[in-house]
Amino acid sequence: MSVTMAAENTPRVNRGQVQVIRSSLPYQILLYINGWYFALFLICEILLFVYKGETLPYAYGVLAAEVILVFILAGIEVLRIFFASKGNLTERILGVIVSILLSIPAILGAIFILLWQTYVLRADVILAAIQLSFLGLELIFGIISIITFARSSPS
Amino acid sequence: MKVTGLVPARFLTMVAHIVILIFILWSRDSNVKQCLPSTYTQSQYSEKDLQLIIGLSVGLGLFLFELIGFFGGITMFAPFQSLLSISAHCGACVALAYFVWHGWPCERYWYIFGICSAFPALTEIVTIIMVVCCGRAI
Structure with a gap:
């Protein structure tokens, strides 16, 4: 994406100049690893909910609500990682901003599992x-890459 | 990138090992009691407890080398080190799960530590040195 954009914007004299890549590699590695980690997290949470449902008493409807909340969290997480990785690779600010906004409910969901659910196990x-x-x-790397992309944009 | 799949597999087995180590650090009471005689004093208990805490903390500390090598990209694409690390940490997860469930005596942790924590950390350091000095890993 950036290569074609540069080819359109720059005059022919500048052909052969070194193309600066502003996408952050550590951010991309973190997103890739976090995608796999969240898959493990989701499987572990579902198994833990199975264990809790089998052994611990729940009020009516609470267990179902918590399991649905974990699945909603999974949907948010998929969207967040998708937007962050596309925004980082195409060097667009919008994608990274959307992923940062989506990380607010993701953080709240993680805090819910950490603190606010009915039974918090040590594994949780x-x-x-x-x-x-x-x-x-x-979040830190997203803000850094927003700053990097904003500095380099022509407007 | 010929080794697709090794990178996430290695990370996930390492995370599983870290999670179970922290878990044992949190609830190590029954394992400590298993390696004491039927009647024991408080000082004996705290001595064994301290030994197990040190073992678990060193095991967690050795992960620092592997995580630096992994996230730094130094050994992320070294196939031999990745396979060794995957198998060692996978074995450690299974063994430590037995350690928790069956309440194994705490001396047995040291075998798991030696084979599944110290050995891959050692080869990791060797691989990092090889990559830094010779420019390529095996």
Whole structure:
């Protein structure tokens, strides 16, 4: 994307100049790894909910609501990682901003699993803490890449 | 990138090992009691407890090398080190799950530590040195 844009914008004299890539590699690695980690997180959470549903007493409808919330969190997470990775690779600010906005409900969902659900197991705490640290790191790298893209934009 | 699949597999097995190590650090009471005689004093208990805490903390600390090598991209695409790391951490996860469920005595942790934590960390350091000095990994 950036290569074609540069070819359109720059006059022919500048052909052969070194193309600066502003997409952040650490951000992209984090997003790729976080996608896989969230898959593990989702499977572990579902298995933990199965365990909790089998052994612990729940009020009517609470377990179903919590499981649905975890699935909504999965949908938000898929969208967030998609927008962040596309925004980073195409060097567009909009995608990264959308992913940062989506990371607010993602952080709230992780905090829900960490603190606010009916029964918090130790495994829940560890898994949600790792997910929260991923989210925080991606927030930092997202803001850094927004600054980098905004500086380089011609307007 | 010929080794597709090794990167996420290695990361996921490492995360599983980290999670189960933190879990044992949190609830190690029954394992400590297993390696004490039927009647024990508080000082004996705290001595064994301290040994297990040190073992688990060193096991977590050795992950620092592997995570630096992995996230730094130094050994991310080194196939031999990746396979070794995957198999060691996978074995550690299974063994430590037994350690928790069956309440294994705490001496057995040291075998798991030696084979599944220290060995891949050692080869990781060797691989990092090889990449930095020779420019390529095996």
